[in-house]
Every structure is written in C-alpha cells, then in structure tokens.
Amino acid sequence: MASSFVEIGVEAARRWEELVAGDRPWIRIGTALCGEAAGAFEVATAVEAALEGQGVSAQVSRVGCLGLCFAEPLLDVQLPGGHRVFYGNVRPEDVAEIVSAHVSGGTPVAGKALGYLPGEESDAPLPDGIPDLNQHPMRVWENRIALRNAGNIDPMDIYQYIANGGYKALNKALGSLTSQETLEEVKASGLRGRGGAAFPTAVKWGFLAGNPAPEKYVLCNCEEGDPGAFNDKNILESDPNTLLEGVIIAGYATGASKGYIFIRHGHNGPIDRCRAAVNQARELGLIGENILGSGFNYDVEVALTGDSYVAGEETALMEAIEGKRSMPRYRPPFPAQVGLFGKPTNINNVKTLSYVPEIVSRGGAWFADIGHDTSTGTAILCLSGSLRYTGMVEVPLGINLKDVIYEAAGGVTGGRALKFLQTGGPLGGVLGADNIDLLLDFEVLRGAGAIMGSGGIIAADDTTCIVDLTRSLIAFCQYESCGKCFPCRMGMSHLLEVLERICCLEGTGEDLALMRNIGENMQAASLCGHGQLGFNPVSSALRYFGPEFDAHIIDHRCPTGVCELPRFSPAQSRR
Amino acid sequence: MSGLQQRIHDAVHGQTQATVTVLSSLLAVEDELGYISKEALEFVAEFSNSTVNDVWAVASFYPNFRFEPPTEHTVEVCWGASCHLVGAMGIFKSVLEASGMGSEGDRPDGRLTVKLNTCLGACSQAPVMAMDHHLAGRVTPESAAKNVTDLLETESHGV
Numbered sequence A: 001m002a003s004s005f006v007e008i009g010v011e012a013a014r015r016w017e018e019l020v021a022g023d024r025p026w027i028r029i030g031t032a033l034c035g036e037a038a039g040a041f042e043v044a045t046a047v048e049a050a051l052e053g054q055g056v057s058a059q060v061s062r063v064g065c066l067g068l069c070f071a072e073p074l075l076d077v078q079l080p081g082g083h084r085v086f087y088g089n090v091r092p093e094d095v096a097e098i099v100s101a102h103v104s105g106g107t108p109v110a111g112k113a114l115g116y117l118p119g120e121e122s123d124a125p126l127p128d129g130i131p132d133l134n135q136h137p138m139r140v141w142e143n144r145i146a147l148r149n150a151g152n153i154d155p156m157d158i159y160q161y162i163a164n165g166g167y168k169a170l171n172k173a174l175g176s177l178t179s180q181e182t183l184e185e186v187k188a189s190g191l192r193g194r195g196g197a198a199f200p201t202a203v204k205w206g207f208l209a210g211n212p213a214p215e216k217y218v219l220c221n222c223e224e225g226d227p228g229a230f231n232d233k234n235i236l237e238s239d240p241n242t243l244l245e246g247v248i249i250a251g252y253a254t255g256a257s258k259g260y261i262f263i264r265h266g267h268n269g270p271i272d273r274c275r276a277a278v279n280q281a282r283e284l285g286l287i288g289e290n291i292l293g294s295g296f297n298y299d300v301e302v303a304l305t306g307d308s309y310v311a312g313e314e315t316a317l318m319e320a321i322e323g324k325r326s327m328p329r330y331r332p333p334f335p336a337q338v339g340l341f342g343k344p345t346n347i348n349n350v351k352t353l354s355y356v357p358e359i360v361s362r363g364g365a366w367f368a369d370i371g372h373d374t375s376t377g378t379a380i381l382c383l384s385g386s387l388r389y390t391g392m393v394e395v396p397l398g399i400n401l402k403d404v405i406y407e408a409a410g411g412v413t414g415g416r417a418l419k420f421l422q423t424g425g426p427l428g429g430v431l432g433a434d435n436i437d438l439l440l441d442f443e444v445l446r447g448a449g450a451i452m453g454s455g456g457i458i459a460a461d462d463t464t465c466i467v468d469l470t471r472s473l474i475a476f477c478q479y480e481s482c483g484k485c486f487p488c489r490m491g492m493s494h495l496l497e498v499l500e501r502i503c504c505l506e507g508t509g510e511d512l513a514l515m516r517n518i519g520e521n522m523q524a525a526s527l528c529g530h531g532q533l534g535f536n537p538v539s540s541a542l543r544y545f546g547p548e549f550d551a552h553i554i555d556h557r558c559p560t561g562v563c564e565l566p567r568f569s570p571a572q573s574r575r
Numbered sequence B: 001m002s003g004l005q006q007r008i009h010d011a012v013h014g015q016t017q018a019t020v021t022v023l024s025s026l027l028a029v030e031d032e033l034g035y036i037s038k039e040a041l042e043f044v045a046e047f048s049n050s051t052v053n054d055v056w057a058v059a060s061f062y063p064n065f066r067f068e069p070p071t072e073h074t075v076e077v078c079w080g081a082s083c084h085l086v087g088a089m090g091i092f093k094s095v096l097e098a099s100g101m102g103s104e105g106d107r108p109d110g111r112l113t114v115k116l117n118t119c120l121g122a123c124s125q126a127p128v129m130a131m132d133h134h135l136a137g138r139v140t141p142e143s144a145a146k147n148v149t150d151l152l153e154t155e156s157h158g159v
Ligand SMILES: Cc1cc2nc3c(=O)[nH]c(=O)nc-3n(C[C@H](O)[C@H](O)[C@H](O)COP(=O)(O)O)c2cc1C
Pocket: A192, A193, A194, A195, A196, A197, A198, A199, A201, A221, A222, A223, A224, A225, A226, A309, A310, A311, A312, A313, A314, A315, A347, A348, A349, A350, A352, A353, A528, A529, A530
C-alpha cells in the first residue's frame, strides 16, 4: 500500500501511455460472455499464434464488451499513437491477414473493418475507407456513463481504470466531502434504482445512514436471473472497478462497515474479474483500513449463490449470503433496520451503483440534466431476439422506444415484422408492436403494462406465438418460485397448468377468467415481488393479444403453428 | 481418510473468502467433485455445526447441485425468453436426438448430461448452448447436433 493517490495516478498514466503510444501495437479482443459465445476465445488463441508465428510483437488484452454484441468476436488494433480500427465477426482464419497487414505492416484491412474510433490525442491521419464507428446506428444514440470504459480497458487491470479517471470520485468524496454531502450529491442526481423497482437511491441510502449501528452493510445485487438481461454481468466483465468504486462510495455515504457483491455461481467471467478488482483495490489501499488516509475502514467481499432467481429479491439475497435457502423474509423489519446477519443493510443493483462514481465526480445536477422528468440519467438496455443489431446500449432516458428498436437496433431481421417486445424480465410484460411509440421512462413503461425492470428488451417477430411465449415465461416463474409462500407456489403451478392446456388447444371458455382470478390472488397475497408481479406476463399479453388467446381457446387453433411444435421445460423444480 | 473425504475436507477448508457458510461450502465441494456426495453432506453439517437435515435442505433447494458423480460431459441449452423466441425448443430437440436421449438428465453410459438452463448470459447471441461450460451462440439445430457429436469425441473434462 503506502503510495498516495497521486502516486498511483502517475503510475497509471505512465502505464496507459505505454499501451496507447508505446513502441508496440495494442490489440484488444472482446471476451465477455457475448464474445465467448461468438468464438472470441478461439480468435484470441489465433491472435497469439499469429503473433508468435509471424514474429510480431504486440500487446494483447482481453477486454469486455463494447455493446456491439452482434459484431462479436470483435477485435481492435491500435498502432502506437494511432486510432483504433475494429474488425467485426472475426473468424480465427481472418487473423493471420489482420496481423500481417495491419499489426505488422501498418495498413488496416479496410475490407474487413467495421469502423474506427479516434485515438485520444492522436494526430495520425484517419484510416482510409473505414467508417467512423461513432456513426454506427447503435452508437449514435448513446451517452455512456456507467459503460464509459466498457470494451476500452482491460477489466483485470485496475491501473487502466485509474488512468481513465477511476477512483477520482472516491478520492474526492473521502478527501473533500462529508458522508452527508456525498449522499446529497446522489440525491441531487435523482438517481433511481435500476434493479426493477426504480426506488430513489438517496432515500434508501438515507435509511441506512440514519441508523447509528456500528456494523452496517451495503449489498450489490448481481444475481441477474432475468433471461434477456446481461448488463450487470457485462459491467462486471467489462469494468468491475466502476462498480467497486460505487460500492465503496455507497459505504462511505451510508457509514457502512462492509460491502458484499453477490453473483450467481458459475458465471466465471464476471466472478473472476470482480474478485481481481477487489484484490487489486485492496493492494492499492482503496479498500480495507484507513482508505487513502481518510480514516474510513471498509472491506468488500464477493459472495456467490446457487441457481435461484428469487435470490435476487433483496431479503432472499441476504438469506443466500447467510448460506440458507434463498427465501424472502417477512417485512417489517426492513433491511435498513434488520438485514444481513441481523445488521442494518442497504441493497442496490449493479447498474445503480455503477453510476455513482460519475455522479460524485461530475455532480448530481449534471446527471439530473440527462433523462426525462423523474427518470434521470440513462437506461442500459440489453437488446436481444430478432433484431439486426443485438447488444447493449446506454441511452438517455426519455428517448423513444421505437427509435431504440428501429434505429439503434436496426429493426427486425430476416425481412419479418415486429410482433411484440418483451421487456423487464419474466416479471415484466409484453408490448404489442403498435404500442411501442413510448418514451423510455419508468412511469410511461409501467403505464403501458411493461416495465423497464433490469433493462432487458427482447424482440419477437411475427413467426412467434404470444400464448407460447406467455407459457414459457410462466414456466420460468413456476420453476423459480421458491415455495415459501403458497399463493406464489400454487398460483404459478395453476397458471402454468392452464397455459399448457391452452397451448395444447384444449383450453375452455372459463380459462381466461380463471387465470385472472389466480393472478389477483397472487398479487394480493404473495410474500415478495415474484408472486406479486408474476401475473404481469399474462395480463400484458392479454391486453395486447386477446384475439390470439381466443383463437387458441375458441377456435382451437394456433395461428402461427408454434404450439404444434414440441416443447420442453426443466424436469426439476423446487415445488 | 479416503481420497474422496480428503478432497471434501480440502475444498471446504480451502475457502479463502471471509464469509463461509453452508451454501459456500457446498459450492466449494461442487466445484471440486462435480457433485455433493453423502459424505459431503455429513462433512458440511459437522463443519458448520448444523445437521445433515439442514444442509440437505439447502443443497436440494438449488438445482445446480447434483447428488450423483458427474458424467464425462455436460451440454446445456438455454430456454430463457431471448433464446426461446429464436428457436431454443428446436435446438433442444436436436440436442436430445444427437445425444440419444428423450429428456433432460444423464445418459445411462455416463458419457453425457443434458440440461436446460434458464439463461446462459449471452442473450445477444441467442440461441445459446454450452458444452462443458463453454458457450456457443447463434446455434442452429444442425450446428447444435454437431457440437454434441464433437463433444462426445473429446476426452473427459474431469469435473
Ligand atoms: C423475484 C425477484 C428477483 C429479483 N432479482 C433481482 C436481480 O437479479 N437483480 C437486482 O438488482 N434486483 C433484483 N430484484 C429487485 C431487488 O429486490 C431490489 O429491489 C434491487 O436489487 C434494489 O436495487 P435498486 O434499488 O438499485 O434497484 C428482484 C426482485 C424480485 C422480487
């Protein structure tokens, strides 16, 4: 430890200069889960082999995700002092040419390049015949705050984060702001939770700050079980220090003694990168005793859970960290009074906490200026399904959802038409294609029967069946019901039984009313959001696609034919 | 101490994080052995001053735990909504056929386990599957079947 923040910063800047303007080219390969699934590991191996085989010297980094997942595997080459040139959908067999012509020969392979991003302070001529990547439809709408470093830096190297302004906010808070002033900055930002409920973050922090207990905890929720959402894992894989800095500042603002970052077992990319960040931060004295000489003591631990969607619910999360079954607790008492191990506790989502460093650095008012109404800041959206450009974008709240789908994501693939969007995870809802002319705003989306949730947006084309999708979502909810409270446990099973029947074209005239009745009971009587919100997929589907349900029930016909195909659900459940 | 017991002991005692619990100990054993044996339930119960009953309650709750020794290879197919909407059911059907199986589970010859996964975390590359935890995206029924056949031709991945 021992070095001051200034000294750490000088060392970080020296190392960064070496990377971007040293004597060797820098090759970055996207290796988040999206990259892995597209074959990035094989490309990375091919790069190492080509460098060795051709006797070329270069620095190679495995970075996170730039958001352009559709173009993975994504590789970029930056010649010393030059611009970054990106190659998309790279195959191992493309690598030798990129290495010989560009890395070694200095001339980009224009025919294979996706685009370039200007190097900071580079006065090299712009590459010929290669488009500006910032003009790509997926990037023009963006305003990257939490994702500002994603895809740019090596997530396993804390110095790269620091060289790009990292831990400045922590240094500022500890050096020149009181805990109360730090909290005020977050309050001024209008930041609301990105884990689903959109609860004002400063209000939640205030509950914990107001509790005088000596031992208090901050939990960061990266359970992220929503199919269709990968932004939390992606932040951990791309820039874990942004989150870690947020977790430390949250601890300072609330007077907590320890932070926990909670991730699902098995997601090794996010887990390993997060653990590396925690260890490196501890070595540099950014967590632990007397952080940066301020007298503030705070440690951070990475905790793992088994497979459980409900483990993402805040009180179930505490049970899981305590090593038990992830079943929600009764409230009151609320976590800010009695939380993890009986101590006062605050829980936030990964994205929520990842905004905090920039809010503290630039001031709450700056953040509050972005966005729409009381939905301040940006939305970090995961775009998947039948879209031309799938991936992750960070766009200001208040832009139109239609623009996100038809412009940023490039519309639907295969010449098909959009049928619906499924948003906000399995407890969220669906929006019919004619009803997506909506502002991205927490209240507007909720009013339309869908929610922002964790930011997952899945596009379905006109070959899909809404009843089949609804059945699949409820099958998920039934499989994941923890079983503690009977309205959810039995309600989900009952709903699934009815939906199975409808998909088998054996539904009866009473089935819709029956489902509504079950749904109302679940909503009124379930212990946690899983059961309370679990009818949303059905109610929103009925709202936009009543006639398609009728076709199944009354005409005994699936208009798209999907329900006649074989379908499978997991054998095991907690029931 | 038998070899198995030694491995269980070392996995549980080898945990380096500050918060050691029944669940974290079970996860450590699962990482080491690929399953939770009867000995492991007993060991974790004693280690954590609890009962086999309580440990079993936790272990049986989380579907990532197995209670039989692992097979040689594992294939997972995502059935999350992103994957479902772009053909996951057809992928799973093809994987079952290529595996010679009728449903999720272990093949009797111990060479393969086939599982559905709620979300493999690479939704932008849907449909997604995993062979021995290595992800493959944008699979088709044909490429999925080939992935299974190729996997069965490779050596065991150990745990
Ligand atoms: C069944 C269920 C699952 C949840 N899963 C998650 C999750 O994976 N990640 C998350 O941040 N919040 C999840 N939540 C919401 C959390 O309970 C909690 O509201 C959130 O983590 C608070 O963070 P925020 O204020 O920053 O949004 C879930 C809620 C329920 C009811």
